[in-house]
Amino acid sequence: MTNKTGPQRFRLQRALLDARQMSRMIRRMAGELVERHDELDRMLLVGIRTRGVPLAKRLRDEIAAMEDVTLPLGVLDITLYRDDLSTIGPHPVVRETRLPEPIDGRVVVLCDDVLFTGRTIRAALDELNDYGRPRAVRLAVLIDRGHRELPIQADVVGAQVQTARSEQVEVGFEGIDEADGARVLKPVEGEAR
Amino acid sequence: MKRADGNRQVCDTKRIVRGGRVIDPSQDLDRVLDVAIEDGKVAELGENLDAAGAEVTDAAGLVVTPGLIDIHVHLREPGFEYKETVASGVRSAAAGGFTAVACMANTLPVHDHRAVTELIMTEADRHPFARVYPIGAITRGLGGEDLAEIGDMVAAGAVAISDDGLPVSSAAMMRRALLYAQHYDVPVIQHAEDLDLTADGVMHEGEWSTRLGLPGIPALAEDVMVARDLLLSADTGGRYHVAHLSTGRSLAMVREAKRRGLSVTCEVSPHHLLLTDREVADSTFSTATKMKPPLRSSADVEALVEGLTDGTVDVIASDHAPHHPDEKDVQFSVAPFGILGLETTVSLCLDRLVRPGILDLAALVRLLSTGPARVLGLPGGSLEPGRPADLTLIDLEREVTVRSEDFHSRSCNTPFDGWQLTGAAVGTLLGGQPVTL
Amino acid sequence: MSDTAPLRETPDAADTAWTRKHLLGIADLSPSEIELILDTAESFREVGERPIKKVPTLRGKTVMNLFFEPSTRTRSSFELAEKRLSADSLNFSGSGSALSKGETLIDTARNLEAMAPDLVVIRHQHPGVPHLLAERIDAGIINAGDGAHEHPTQALLDAFTIRQHKGGLEGLEVAIVGDIEHSRVVRSNIHLLTKMGARVTVAGLRTMMPVEVEKMGVRAAYDLGEATRGADVVMMLRVQLERQAGGSLFPSVREYFRLFGLSPERLKRAKEDAIVMHPGPMNRGTEISSLVADGTRSVILEQVANGVAVRMAVLYLLMAARGAAV
Numbered sequence: 001m002t003n004k005t006g007p008q009r010f011r012l013q014r015a016l017l018d019a020r021q022m023s024r025m026i027r028r029m030a031g032e033l034v035e036r037h038d039e040l041d042r043m044l045l046v047g048i049r050t051r052g053v054p055l056a057k058r059l060r061d062e063i064a065a066m067e068d069v070t071l072p073l074g075v076l077d078i079t080l081y082r083d084d085l086s087t088i089g090p091h092p093v094v095r096e097t098r099l100p101e102p103i104d105g106r107v108v109v110l111c112d113d114v115l116f117t118g119r120t121i122r123a124a125l126d127e128l129n130d131y132g133r134p135r136a137v138r139l140a141v142l143i144d145r146g147h148r149e150l151p152i153q154a155d156v157v158g159a160q161v162q163t164a165r166s167e168q169v170e171v172g173f174e175g176i177d178e179a180d181g182a183r184v185l186k187p188v189e190g191e192a193r
Numbered sequence: 194m195k196r197a198d199g200n201r202q203v204c205d206t207k208r209i210v211r212g213g214r215v216i217d218p219s220q221d222l223d224r225v226l227d228v229a230i231e232d233g234k235v236a237e238l239g240e241n242l243d244a245a246g247a248e249v250t251d252a253a254g255l256v257v258t259p260g261l262i263d264i265h266v267h268l269r270e271p272g273f274e275y276k277e278t279v280a281s282g283v284r285s286a287a288a289g290g291f292t293a294v295a296c297m298a299n300t301l302p303v304h305d306h307r308a309v310t311e312l313i314m315t316e317a318d319r320h321p322f323a324r325v326y327p328i329g330a331i332t333r334g335l336g337g338e339d340l341a342e343i344g345d346m347v348a349a350g351a352v353a354i355s356d357d358g359l360p361v362s363s364a365a366m367m368r369r370a371l372l373y374a375q376h377y378d379v380p381v382i383q384h385a386e387d388l389d390l391t392a393d394g395v396m397h398e399g400e401w402s403t404r405l406g407l408p409g410i411p412a413l414a415e416d417v418m419v420a421r422d423l424l425l426s427a428d429t430g431g432r433y434h435v436a437h438l439s440t441g442r443s444l445a446m447v448r449e450a451k452r453r454g455l456s457v458t459c460e461v462s463p464h465h466l467l468l469t470d471r472e473v474a475d476s477t478f479s480t481a482t483k484m485k486p487p488l489r490s491s492a493d494v495e496a497l498v499e500g501l502t503d504g505t506v507d508v509i510a511s512d513h514a515p516h517h518p519d520e521k522d523v524q525f526s527v528a529p530f531g532i533l534g535l536e537t538t539v540s541l542c543l544d545r546l547v548r549p550g551i552l553d554l555a556a557l558v559r560l561l562s563t564g565p566a567r568v569l570g571l572p573g574g575s576l577e578p579g580r581p582a583d584l585t586l587i588d589l590e591r592e593v594t595v596r597s598e599d600f601h602s603r604s605c606n607t608p609f610d611g612w613q614l615t616g617a618a619v620g621t622l623l624g625g626q627p628v629t630l
Numbered sequence: 631m632s633d634t635a636p637l638r639e640t641p642d643a644a645d646t647a648w649t650r651k652h653l654l655g656i657a658d659l660s661p662s663e664i665e666l667i668l669d670t671a672e673s674f675r676e677v678g679e680r681p682i683k684k685v686p687t688l689r690g691k692t693v694m695n696l697f698f699e700p701s702t703r704t705r706s707s708f709e710l711a712e713k714r715l716s717a718d719s720l721n722f723s724g725s726g727s728a729l730s731k732g733e734t735l736i737d738t739a740r741n742l743e744a745m746a747p748d749l750v751v752i753r754h755q756h757p758g759v760p761h762l763l764a765e766r767i768d769a770g771i772i773n774a775g776d777g778a779h780e781h782p783t784q785a786l787l788d789a790f791t792i793r794q795h796k797g798g799l800e801g802l803e804v805a806i807v808g809d810i811e812h813s814r815v816v817r818s819n820i821h822l823l824t825k826m827g828a829r830v831t832v833a834g835l836r837t838m839m840p841v842e843v844e845k846m847g848v849r850a851a852y853d854l855g856e857a858t859r860g861a862d863v864v865m866m867l868r869v870q871l872e873r874q875a876g877g878s879l880f881p882s883v884r885e886y887f888r889l890f891g892l893s894p895e896r897l898k899r900a901k902e903d904a905i906v907m908h909p910g911p912m913n914r915g916t917e918i919s920s921l922v923a924d925g926t927r928s929v930i931l932e933q934v935a936n937g938v939a940v941r942m943a944v945l946y947l948l949m950a951a952r953g954a955a956v
Contacts, residue, residue, distance in 0.1 A: 077673070080685035080715075080946075085953050093666075094673040094946065097680075130682040403840035404657075406757045406778030406817055411841075477765075478758030524735055526756035526777070 010168050010185035016143070016161060019180035025158040026055070029140055030062030032156045039107045040067060042135060046074040048124050049095060052112035054173035055142055059111060074099040076110070081123035097127065104132040113171040115141040118152035143182060145169045207231050208625050209244045210584060213252025217259055218559035219575035228257060230582040233624035237578060250627060252586055258558045259576050260292025260583030260621060262565035263535060265357070265436055265460060265510035268294070268325070271312060272301025277515035277603050279316035279325060282535070285513070285602040286323040287628045289536040290618020292583035293324035293573055294513075295565075298335070299358040305330035305341035310349035322628055323621070324583070326352040326571060331370045331381065335359050338366070340373060347377045352569045355382035357436055360418055362388060367422060371431025380432040380458070380568060383422055385443065386485065390414035395526055397470040397487040405474055407525065410487050412440040419443040423450045426457055434568055435459035437512045439486035441496030448505040458568045460508035461497050463541045464532060468608065469494055473525070480521045480528035481608040484514065501552055501560065507568055509560040511538045515604035533607045536600050540593050541609065543616025547589075554589075582625035591617040601630065648947045652764045652771040655780035656821035664822060668790050670943035671936070677714060678939060688717035688949055694747040697774070698724035698754045703910055703934065704774050704784070708751050711941035720747070735759060736766060743767040749948060752776075770948045778812050784909055785818035787940040789826065791933050792863055795905050800827035805857040805900070807833045807890060808867025808917055809879070810850075811840040815909045816867060820846050833857030834867075834890060837879040854890050861900040865907040866892050866918045883916050893919045897927065905929045 017025065034040060040063075047056030053075055064070045077095045110124050121139060128137060140156040145163045161184070163169060168185040172178055210228040215238065227242040228235060268282040277285075279296075286294045296313065298304035304313070310327050317325035329346035331354045333339045343354055354374055361367045361383060374381050391414045396402050398409025419435060423446055426433035438444060438459045450457045464484065469491045473482045482488060500506040511534020520529050542561070546552040552560075562585075566574025573583050595612045597605035621628045648666055656664070677685055693712045697705050705721070712719040722742075733741075735754075739762075742750065749770045752760050757779035764771040775781040789799060796802055804823055806816050810832045823830050824847040832843060833851040843850050851857040858864050869886060880886045897906065906918075906928045914920050923930060 080677070080687040082687075085687060085950055094670050094943075096673045096676045098676070126686065130680065130684070132681065398841055400842040400845040403843055404817070404846060406776070406780070406814055409841065477761050519734075522734070522736055524754070524756045524759045524762055526758075 009188040011188055013167060013184040013186040015181070015183045016159070016169070017180075017182040019174070022142075022180045022182065025142065026058045027062050029142075029156050029158055030059050030066060033059065033109065033138075033140065034063060034067055036155070037107065037138065039136075040069060040071075042105065042107045043071050043109060044074060044099075044101070044103060044106045045071050045109050045111060046076050046099065046128075048110060048112045048120060049075060049077045050176075051171055051173060052076075052110070054175060055113055055140070056109075056111040058173075059109075059140065072100045076124055076127060078120060078123040078127055081127045083119060083123070099131055102132055103128065103134045105135050107136045107138065108134045109138045109140055111140045113142050114169045115139070115144045115152075115154050115157075116147055116169075118148045118150035121152045122150050142171055143169055206625070207247035208250060208582075208622075209242055209247045210250045210252050210257055210622070211244070213255045213257035213586065215257045215576065216555050216558050217576045218555050218563045219259065220577060222576075223555055228576060228582075228584065230622075230625035233582055233626075235576050235578050235580050235582050238576060250622070254588070255619065256554065256587040256589060258585045258587060259562045259566075259580075260573050260623070261290050261539065261561045261585045261618070262293040262295075262571065262573055263291050263511050263513065263538065264295040264508060264565045264569055265462070266294045266296050266513035266535060267299065267515065267531070268296040268313070269515055270300060270316060271309065275603070276517050279313060280320040281601060281603045282513075283317065283320050283322040283325060284630055285533075285535040285600060287621050288601045288630055290539045290585045290587065290621060291323055291535060292585060292621050292623050293326060293571065294535070295326040295328050295352060295569055297328055297355060297357040298330040303330050303334050304328070304346070305333050305335070307342065307345040307349045310346045310351050314350045321623065322630070323623065324573075326350070326569065328353045328355050328357070328382065330354065331356045331361055332366060337362055340369065343373060343379070344377055347379055351379070352571065353380045353382050353434070355384065355436065357382060357384045360384050360386045360388065364421055364425065368425050368429060371425055371429040371433060375429075375431055378432075378570070380434045382434045382436050383418070384436050385415050385418035385422065385438070387414045387417045390417060395483060395487075396473050397489050399470055399490050401470045401474050405478070407473070410485070412442060412489065412493065415440050415486055416442045416446070419446050423447075423455065423457065426450070427453075427455055430456065432456045433458075437462045437465065437486055437510070438506070439465045439489050439493060439497070441493045444496050444500045444505055448500070448503070451505065458507040459505070460510040460568075461500070461506050462510060462512045463534060463538050464608065465489060466494060466497055466501070466509075467541060467545050472608065476608065478525040479608065480523065480525055481532060481606055481610070483525060483528050483530055484512070484532050485530040498546075498551060501546070502556065506560065507564040509538065509542060509557075510565065511535055513602075514606075515602055516606050517604060518606075521606050531606070533597075533600065533602055533604060536602065537595055537607060537609050539587070539618045540595070540614040540616055541612075543587070543589065544614035548615060582622060584622040585618050586620040586622075587616065588619045589616045591615070591619060593617045649951050651948065651952055652760070653782050653944055653948060654760050654764060654771065654773050656782045656785050656818045656825070657780065659825070661825050664786070664789070664826060667786055667940070667943050667947065668793060670947060671786070671790050671940040674942040674946070675936070675939040677942070678935075684714050684716060686716045687946060688712070688715040691717045691748040691949060692746065693717045693719045693749045693751060693945065694742060694745075694769075695719060695721045696742070696750055696752045697722070698752075699775070700724070701753055701775070703937075704753065707934070707937040708774060708941050710938050711945055714938070715942055715945055717749075717945070735762065739763050739767050743769065748952065749945060770952050772944060772948065775814050778814050778817070780818045780821075781814040782818050783937070783941055783944060784815050785822040786944070787933055787937040788819055788865065788907060788909070789822050790936045790940050791907065791929055792905070794932070794936075795929060796862060799823060802828040802862040803831070803860055804828050804863040804865065805831045805833060805861040806865045806867065807854060807857055807892065809838040809869055810834045810843065810867070811838050812870060813867050817846075819865065820848055824848065831857045831861075835880055835886070854892070854896055855899050858896065858900045861904050863905055863907060864892065864897065864900050865909075868909065868911060869913055869917045871913060871916065887916060891915070891917055891919060892922050894921045894925065897922055907933060910934070
C-alpha cells in the first residue's frame with residue numbers, strides 16, 4: 001500500500017516492469033485463471049479500488065480474447081472496511097462499491113495491483129461477506145511484495161518481488177496513469193518518518 | 194458626617210502634588226502646575242509652590258486631573274456579595290483611577306429605603322479607597338408601582354434615584370417620579386428600555402442577530418422610552434438622566450431636547466463606543482459581549498462618538514456590572530447581562546479615543562470627572578481651591594495589558610481581556626491622601 | 631523516466647482535504663468542503679442499497695446524541711446513520727436528563743466527556759451551544775440544530791437532494807418560504823446555496839422576516855407569487871404553530887394559508903420542472919396543501935432518505951479527521 005499520510009518523498013530504487021513485460025504478465029495471469037479454475041461460467045472479477053480496477057478490466061479482456069466469454073466486472077471500495085480509519089490521514093475519500101449481480105454461489109476473483117500486508121484483502125473479504133455468500137473467493141495480484149501481517153495468499157500472482165518494508169511498490173496503468181509499468185521506490189534519506 | 198464630605202475622614206496634613214500637567218475642565222486649565230492641598234481640600238494651584246512642612250507627591254511627567262467619577266456602577270452589596278462588595282468595588286474603582294462611584298439600587302434587599310443607604314455608606318467608610326454615592330430606587334422593590342422613600346434615602350446620602358436594571362415602564366409612574374424628585378433636587382436616572390419591544394432579545398437586533406439566530410433587542414426599545422421620557426421631562430420640569438444611552442436616534446433626541454433647554458443629561462459606556470454587535474459573532478457567542486443595552490451597530494457607535502465631541506454626551510460611565518464566573522460560563526442565551534468597567538474605562542478611553550485624536554484629553558476629563566459631578570451635583574469634578582482634594586494621576590505612555598485575573602473586582606467578566614492599551618491611571622488621591630491598594 | 635518523475639499522474643485521493651473536527655455550521659465551510667461532503671454522501675447512499683446496510687467503519691466508536699429539544703426526524707436519521715456505520719450510539723434527551731434538573735450545560739458537557747465519546751451530536755434551543763461544547767470538550771461536535779442559528783446537516787441533505795434533481799446548484803433560483811426569522815434551516819441553506827452559486831429568495835410575512843436579511847446575500851420578498859416566479863426549487867418551511875401561543879405573528883392559519891400557503895395553483899408560477907421541498911414536519915393546510923406535498927414535484931420523502939447518507943458522510947469525515955489529528 002502507498003503511504004498517503006504525508007510529505008514523505010520517495011525516489012526510484014529500481015524498475016520492475018515495463019509496459020511490454022506487464023502486458024505479458026497479465027496475459028499469463030489470465031491464462032492461469034482460466035486454466036486452474038474451471039468455473040469460468042460462475043466467475044466474477046472484482047477490482048479493489050483504485051488499481052485493482054484496471055487490473056480486473058485487463059484480465060477480463062485477456063480472458064475474453066482466449067475464451068470468447070466476457071466476465072462480469074465489479075468494483076470494491078474497501079475504505080469503509082479498513083481497520084486504520086484513525087491513521088489514513090486527511091484524504092479519506094469514499095467511493096462507491098458496485099457489484100453487477102448478486103455474488104451468492106459465484107466465484108469471485110478479487111483483483112489488486114500489489115499484495116503487501118494483506119489488510120486490504122482482509123477488508124475486501126469482510127465487505128464481500130456483507131454482500132452475500134460466494135462459492136469461492138480467489139485472489140489475483142500483479143505483484144506480491146511480501147511482508148504479510150495476515151495469513152492471506154494470492155491464487156494467481158504476476159511476480160514475487162523482494163522489498164524492504166519501508167519501500168513502496170508503485171504500479172501504473174495506462175489510461176489512469178502515465179503508462180503501464182511497475183517500480184520500487186525508496187524513501188528519501190533523512191525524511192523518513 | 195456631612196454629605197458634602199462624602200464618606201470618609203479628611204486629613205489635616207499639607208501636601209504638594211509637584212510638577213504635573215494639570216487638566217481641569219472646570220477652570221479651563223491645562224498647564225504644568227503644583228497642587229497644594231490642606232485639610233483634605235485643594236488649597237492653591239501655582240508654579241513652584243512652597244513645600245515647607247508638606248509631603249510631596251512627584252507628578253512630573255504625569256497628568257493630574259480632578260478625581261474621576263463613575264456614576265454608574267453595581268456594587269452588588271447587599272445581597273450579591275459573591276459578585277462584588279462595596280469593599281472590592283471601591284478597590285476596583287481606585288485601581289481604575291476613580292475617586293468616586295455612584296452605585297445602583299438593584300441589590301437584595303433593593304436599595305429602596307434608608308437602611309440600605311446607611312449600610313452602603315457604613316461599608317464605604319470602612320473601606321476608604323473611593324467615595325461611594327448611593328443611588329436609591331425610584332419604586333419600591335424596583336416593582337414600578339409605588340414610590341420608594343426617596344426623601345429618606347437622600348437624607349441618608351443618596352444622590353439620585355433609578356430603577357436601573359429595569360426601566361420605569363409606566364408613564365404615569367415616571368411622571369410622578371419626575372415630579373416628586375424635584376422636592377429633593379435629585380435627578381431621575383432611567384434605564385431606557387421598552388421591555389415589550391425587547392421581549393426575549395439578547396443582542397442588538399440587526400444583521401448579526403439575524404445571522405446568529407439570536408432574538409434581537411431593537412434600537413427602538415430604547416428610542417421609544419427615551420422619546421416618552423423626554424416628553425414627560427419637558428412637561429414636569431424634572432431632571433432626567435439617560436443611563437447608558439446606546440443608539441444614534443436616542444442621542445439625536447437628547448441633543449434636540451438640550452437645544453430646547455430641557456433639564457436632560459445622558460451618559461454612554463465605553464463598550465458602546467468601542468465595540469459593535471459584530472463582536473458577538475467574532476467572539477463566537479462569548480457571554481462577555483452580552484449586556485444591556487446590547488452592543489449596537491457601527492452607525493450607532495459613530496453617532497455616539499460624535500455625541501462625545503459635540504457635548505451632547507455629559508458623562509462616560511462604565512455600567513460596571515459584576516457577575517460571577519459561574520453565571521457567565523453558560524450559553525449566551527441564558528447568561529446574565531453586564532460586564533465590568535471600572536478597571537478598563539480609563540485605559541480604553543485614552544488608547545481608543547484620545548490617542549487616535551477622536552477626543553482631546555480635556556474633553557475626556559470633562560466626561561469622566563467634571564460632567565459626572567455636575568449631573569449628580571457632587572462636590573468633586575474640579576480642582577478649584579476649597580474643593581475636596583480628590584485627584585487622579587494619569588500616565589499617558591504607560592502600556593498595559595488588560596488581565597481580568599488581576600482585577601481587584603471579585604468578578605472578571607470583560608470583553609477586553611488581553612487588550613493592549615497605552616495610557617493608564619497610575620494613582621489617586623482621596624481627600625489629599627494617596628490611595629494605596 | 632527520471633528519478634522523481636511520478637509514474638502515476640493522479641494522486642489516489644481527491645485534492646480536497648477534510649481536516650475539521652467539528653461540523654458547527656455551514657457558515658464556516660468552503661465550497662470545496664461542501665462538495666466533498668456531498669460527494670462522500672453519494673457513496674454512502676449506495677451503502678443504503680446494499681443487502682446488508684451496515685459497514686464496520688465506526689466500530690468501537692461512541693457517538694452521543696444529545697437532544698435538548700424534541701426531535702424525531704433528525705434524531706432518528708442520525709441514529710440510523712450511526713448504526714449503519716457500526717458506531718455505538720447513546721441517546722440523551724432534554725426531558726429527564728440532568729439539564730432539566732438545573733445542571734449547567736458546562737457541567738453536563740463535562741459529565742458526558744467523562745464517558746469519552748468520540749462524537750457528540752447536539753440539538754439545543756440556544757444558538758451557539760455546539761460551539762461552546764466544541765471549546766470545552768474533546769469530542770468532535772456535530773450541530774444538529776442550535777436555536778434559530780444553524781442546522782448544517784439539513785442544508786447538506788437539501789443540497790444533496792437538489793443536486794440529484796438538478797445536477798448542480800450553481801445558477802439555480804431557490805425560493806425559501808415561511809417563518810424565516812425563527813428558522814435555522816433557512817440560515818444554513820442561505821449559507822450553503824449562496825456559497826455554491828445559487829440565487830436565493832426568502833419570502834414570508836413581514837412579521838416573520840428577520841431584519842437586514844439581505845445582508846446574508848439573499849433577496850427578501852413579501853409575496854408568494856413574486857418569490858416563486860421562475861424558481862427551480864421551492865422550499866417550504868414549517869410554520870411553528872407552537873410559537874403562536876405567546877403573542878401571535880399572524881391572526882389565523884386560514885389567513886396565513888391565503889397569503890403564503892403553497893397550492894398547486896401557486897406552484898404554477900415556478901418553473902415547470904421545479905421541485906418542492908420541506909424539512910418537515912409539515913403542517914398540511916397551513917404552509918403547504920396536500921396536493922402539493924404528495925404531488926409529483928414533491929421530493930420531501932427523498933429528503934428524508936438522503937438525510938441518512940449525508941449524516942453518514944459527516945460522521946465518517948469527522949471521525950477520519952479526528953483520527954488523523956491523533
